[in-house]
Amino acid sequence: MRNMEKYFDISYIWNSLPVLLPFLKVTFMVAGLSIVFGTFFGLILAVMKLGKSKIAQKTANFYTTILRCTPSIVLLFLVYYGVPALADNFGLYLHDLNTAVFVVITFTLQFAAIMSEVIRSAYESIEKGQFEAAVSVGLSPFQAYRRIIFPQALVVGLPNFGNGLIALLQEGSLAYTIGLIDIVGKANLIIAANYNTHALEIFIALAIVYWVLSILIEKFFGKLEKVFSKGKQTINTN
Amino acid sequence: MLKINDIHKSFGKNEILKGVDLSIDKGDVVVILGPSGSGKTTLLRCINFLERADSGNATFGDLQVNLHDASKKDIHAIRQKTAFVFQNYNLFNNKTAIENVTEGLIIGRKIPKADAIAIGKKALDKVGLSDKYDSYPSQLSGGQQQRVGIARAVALNPDIILFDEPTSALDPELVGEVLTVMKNIANEGTTMLVVTHEMSFAKDVASHVIFMDGGVVVEEGSSHDIFVSPKEERTKKFLKRVLPEDYTFYI
Amino acid sequence: MSEGLNYTFLIDTFFVALSGVPITLFVTIVALLVALPLGFLLALTRINQVPVLNWFSRIYVSFVRGTPIIIQIFIVYASVPLILSLFFNRYNININVYDINPIWYAFIVFSFSTTAILIEVFRSALSTVNKGQLEAAQSVGLSNFQAYRRIIIPQALVVAMPNICTATVNLIKATSLGYAMSLQEITLKAKVAANAGYNYVEAYIDIFLVYIILCSLVEYGFKLYEKRLRRYKYASA
Ligand SMILES: Nc1ncnc2c1ncn2[C@@H]1O[C@H](COP(=O)(O)OP(=O)(O)OP(=O)(O)O)[C@@H](O)[C@H]1O
Numbered sequence: 001m002r003n004m005e006k007y008f009d010i011s012y013i014w015n016s017l018p019v020l021l022p023f024l025k026v027t028f029m030v031a032g033l034s035i036v037f038g039t040f041f042g043l044i045l046a047v048m049k050l051g052k053s054k055i056a057q058k059t060a061n062f063y064t065t066i067l068r069c070t071p072s073i074v075l076l077f078l079v080y081y082g083v084p085a086l087a088d089n090f091g092l093y094l095h096d097l098n099t100a101v102f103v104v105i106t107f108t109l110q111f112a113a114i115m116s117e118v119i120r121s122a123y124e125s126i127e128k129g130q131f132e133a134a135v136s137v138g139l140s141p142f143q144a145y146r147r148i149i150f151p152q153a154l155v156v157g158l159p160n161f162g163n164g165l166i167a168l169l170q171e172g173s174l175a176y177t178i179g180l181i182d183i184v185g186k187a188n189l190i191i192a193a194n195y196n197t198h199a200l201e202i203f204i205a206l207a208i209v210y211w212v213l214s215i216l217i218e219k220f221f222g223k224l225e226k227v228f229s230k231g232k233q234t235i236n237t238n
Numbered sequence: 239m240l241k242i243n244d245i246h247k248s249f250g251k252n253e254i255l256k257g258v259d260l261s262i263d264k265g266d267v268v269v270i271l272g273p274s275g276s277g278k279t280t281l282l283r284c285i286n287f288l289e290r291a292d293s294g295n296a297t298f299g300d301l302q303v304n305l306h307d308a309s310k311k312d313i314h315a316i317r318q319k320t321a322f323v324f325q326n327y328n329l330f331n332n333k334t335a336i337e338n339v340t341e342g343l344i345i346g347r348k349i350p351k352a353d354a355i356a357i358g359k360k361a362l363d364k365v366g367l368s369d370k371y372d373s374y375p376s377q378l379s380g381g382q383q384q385r386v387g388i389a390r391a392v393a394l395n396p397d398i399i400l401f402d403e404p405t406s407a408l409d410p411e412l413v414g415e416v417l418t419v420m421k422n423i424a425n426e427g428t429t430m431l432v433v434t435h436e437m438s439f440a441k442d443v444a445s446h447v448i449f450m451d452g453g454v455v456v457e458e459g460s461s462h463d464i465f466v467s468p469k470e471e472r473t474k475k476f477l478k479r480v481l482p483e484d485y486t487f488y489i
Numbered sequence: 490m491s492e493g494l495n496y497t498f499l500i501d502t503f504f505v506a507l508s509g510v511p512i513t514l515f516v517t518i519v520a521l522l523v524a525l526p527l528g529f530l531l532a533l534t535r536i537n538q539v540p541v542l543n544w545f546s547r548i549y550v551s552f553v554r555g556t557p558i559i560i561q562i563f564i565v566y567a568s569v570p571l572i573l574s575l576f577f578n579r580y581n582i583n584i585n586v587y588d589i590n591p592i593w594y595a596f597i598v599f600s601f602s603t604t605a606i607l608i609e610v611f612r613s614a615l616s617t618v619n620k621g622q623l624e625a626a627q628s629v630g631l632s633n634f635q636a637y638r639r640i641i642i643p644q645a646l647v648v649a650m651p652n653i654c655t656a657t658v659n660l661i662k663a664t665s666l667g668y669a670m671s672l673q674e675i676t677l678k679a680k681v682a683a684n685a686g687y688n689y690v691e692a693y694i695d696i697f698l699v700y701i702i703l704c705s706l707v708e709y710g711f712k713l714y715e716k717r718l719r720r721y722k723y724a725s726a
């Protein structure tokens with residue numbers, strides 16, 4: 001082995017950042033779509049969990065348990081190979097689909113499971129009396145949800161939503177395994193172009209990018225929570 | 239003005255209300271007494287459709303509904319005519335005192351915001367909270383919260399206000415301020431249906447007292463009838479228990 | 490693939506995937522054995538504001554929570570051989586770093602990340618145990634150590650247990666990334682089996698099933714244990 005100084009060159013970290021950062025666009029796009037779809041399906045699952053139908057409850061809980069037990073990379077490949085194979089049965093040819101589509105499907109499935117729990121627990125944290133008081137002053141049930149339950153549940157759910165986003169972003173780093181050229185995919189391309197030397201520096205650059213992003217998301221949601229938490233102060237003058 | 243006929247309600251196998259009748263005229267203050275678990279809360283909640291009765295009828299003025307299968311429209315109409323004061327206040331945690339009071343006016347009744355705020359301030363003034371318009375529930379004491387709860391009901395100017403043990407979650411020293419407010423609005427001619435364990439309130443303010451036990455009305459009459467010359471054994475026993483020494487005080 | 494699933498392969502590979510379970514569990518258990526005590530000690534440094542260690546723990550936790558585990562794996566897998574070879578060269582130890590069994594890297598990475606996760610778990614659990622409990626224990630003459638051992642830890646453990654369960658399940662799932670270190674665990678074994686005939690769908694269904702079984706069992710085990718802890722809690726109250 002050559003000596004360490006020659007092998008580890010810190011300038012590779014800084015120099016790779018400008019090359020890597022534009023590829024965050026891909027990361028964000030894939031994450032953004034997964035968030036939108038995942039939140040939507042998560043809401044449906046949450047409604048199923050909170051509703052009266054036992055079958056719907058069981059189904060939604062079963063889904064969440066399965067997804068919680070499946071490693072992202074396994075789900076990713078299951079979708080990547082499984083969806084086109086399944087589509088074949090219906091005469092659809094999906095093998096040439098853009099990899100990003102499979103990534104979005106995977107993380108939509110996963111984020112929906114996360115969001116269903118976030119929404120359920122936020123909803124359940126609001127006492128039933130809030131709804132009853134709202135309809136007792138003449139609000140319709142929809143207005144009661146919209147104006148009284150939702151704003152309060154939002155405050156409870158926000159930190160968990162933020163954590164869900166961070167989890168999604170991090171699990172998304174595995175998308176390179178099916179060939180998505182996001183920031184991790186690009187990093188691997190750079191390393192390959194360097195004949196596998198200076199991989200460590202590039203990985204450290206990647207770690208810095210993700211670390212900063214996670215901290216920013218956390219800070220952002222901390223701020224957001226403060227903005228939304230009207231009436232949450234607990235200065236009891238009692 | 240409000241008439242309830244033969245209301246039944248079970249939770250699972252437990253029959254909680256076994257055919258209760260009730261009649262309230264405009265300006266009446268009807269107090270419901272009864273031991274814990276006798277179905278008082280359930281009765282109020284059924285009247286406001288917070289709980290769906292198994293059977294029974296209600297007449298609100300000219301509106302007649304079946305308590306079991308009332309339509310959404312009827313339920314909404316009845317809730318517009320009534321207001322509810324909860325045992326644990328149930329103030330909207332995300333809204334200030336004034337917003338709590340105006341929410342039903344602006345959103346439920348579609349009253350212009352400026353008018354609603356004027357009404358809301360008047361209601362809060364009435365319960366002695368002129369200095370707390372912009373406080374959130376978490377910044378108010380229990381007694382203050384319940385007074386906001388009452389202001390929220392009063393502001394709606396409903397045909398009747400239903401009170402479910404409005405003082406029983408309060409520390410003893412805070413009970414007085416809430417009862418005073420309730421007496422004041424009763425004196426203004428507000429129609430009230432009150433479940434309470436405060437015997438002094440029942441004696442002083444009630445125009446009609448109902449004693450419930452085991453899901454039925456055991457005895458009813460003026461407060462004098464019930465407190466001074468109860469006829470039913472169960473009523474006597476109950477009163478003896480809740481008014482051990484002070485009993486003579488009421489005669 | 491359009492000719493449907495290859496069921497014999499599906500069944501055979503299920504057992505191939507299953508044969509990766511011992512390695513997965515081995516890595517999981519070693520990581521937990523390192524992370525549980527270390528995470529607890531570092532959580533104490535956070536709670537008690539121990540000067541330097543407190544800061545170290547904060548940055549450490551923030552880093553692990555802020556970066557994907559795959560990148561932590563990349564970094565360890567790229568840096569540890571470098572450091573080791575430098576070390577071996579200097580002291581003239583004749584070991585080729587590339588002969589080291591990848592399981593050692595797995596131990597390092599997963600202990601490293603699980604410790605950080607458990608610091609947070611223990612920190613929040615310990616902070617829910619009322620400060621009065623410690624004072625009360627001291628007031629009846631228990632030493633600091635005894636107070637923790639007999640009063641604080643049993644209570645904190647009940648609070649922490651669901652989160653330890655989640656951390657364990659996440660750890661098991663994370664070992665599926667062992668492929669990046671050529672660790673012969675569930676995912677890699679089944680994948681290699683699939684390479685020959687391109688039976689990827691079948692292989693991933695098998696992997697999927699094995700993880701679901703494994704994680705469900707772990708969750709179930711934790712539930713039983715939690716029940717016991719709680720019963721103990723109330724029975725002795
Ligand atoms: N949602 C419910 N599900 C099942 N049982 C209920 C429910 N609500 C009330 N009950 C039962 O109905 C019975 C009557 O309850 P209710 O609250 O009407 O009594 P109450 O007269 O208001 O008593 P208290 O003076 O203690 O408030 C109780 O035995 C209670 O356990």
Ligand SMILES: [Mg+2]
Pocket residue numbers: 278279280402403
């Ligand atoms: Mg009651």
